[in-house]
Amino acid sequence: MNKISILGFIGLLFVSCSSESDPTKPGNNTGDFDDIGIKVVLVDEALQDQLNPESPAYIGQSSVDRIEILYPYNQQKLTLLQLWPSLTHGNAIFPEDFKTVRPPYRETEHYGSINENTFGYYYLDTSPLPVLAENDITYVYIRYAEDNEDEIKVQLFRNEEGTITLMRKIWINGELVYALSENMVLFYQEMLPDSIDVTIDPDAFKDYYNPKYYPWLEPVLDDDGNQIGTHVRPQSGSDAIVITK
DSSP: OOOEEHHHHHHHHOOOOBOOOOTTOTTOOSSSEEEOOOEEEEEOTTOOBSSOTTSTTOOOHHHHHTOEEEEEETTEEEOHHHHHHHHHTTOSOOOTTOOSEEOSEEEETTTEEEEOSSTTOOEEEOOOOGGGOBTTEEEEEEEOTTSOEEEEEEEEEEOTTSOEEEEEEEEETTEEEEEOOHHHHHHHHHSSOTTSOSEEOGGGGOOEEOTTTOOOEEEEEOTTSOEEEEEEEEGGGOOEEEEEO
């Protein structure tokens, strides 16, 4: 099997998400680098958008308005609005433009229209809150109009310096959806330790994506246009997870 330089290989797979000090972002932490955003898209069996008012599969405004994103806190499940005073210690005002259901494109004052990279689907921001994690496990719940819920469980990875926070594994209702390869965990922990050879088997760094929740996967290609091992990733680097209802 072909070998590849670890630095070149990591460069091909690496997609960074710089952390910010903006307390209005549910997935934000104080590290130097984080990649903990989860955008959930709801579709029917034909992959039609259930949150878009223009879609034939739209579930209706009344049902959309009753969707809640909840976080476990003090043996309760609370919305971000309810959690806000505890998260910010009363030092920040809850954002007036906060929406549970968000469009695929966001208008900004300085940058115009920004593509949220969800393949044109409306989505729910279900990013985990690292501050609520216990033993690096944290939960997010989606509660629907019928009072049924989807549980999102996230195992976080944080390096010893506290400068990197990533999602190590994601489960939805107990089913594994995503897993960061253990060799990538080692790489992030040690940042190229002596124990990793500079020539590696590419599949030793293969992340797992459950195609049930990632219907738009593409091969990871090297500079010559050849697939690296059997690696795949979500198209365009999207972090959208698809739940079929």
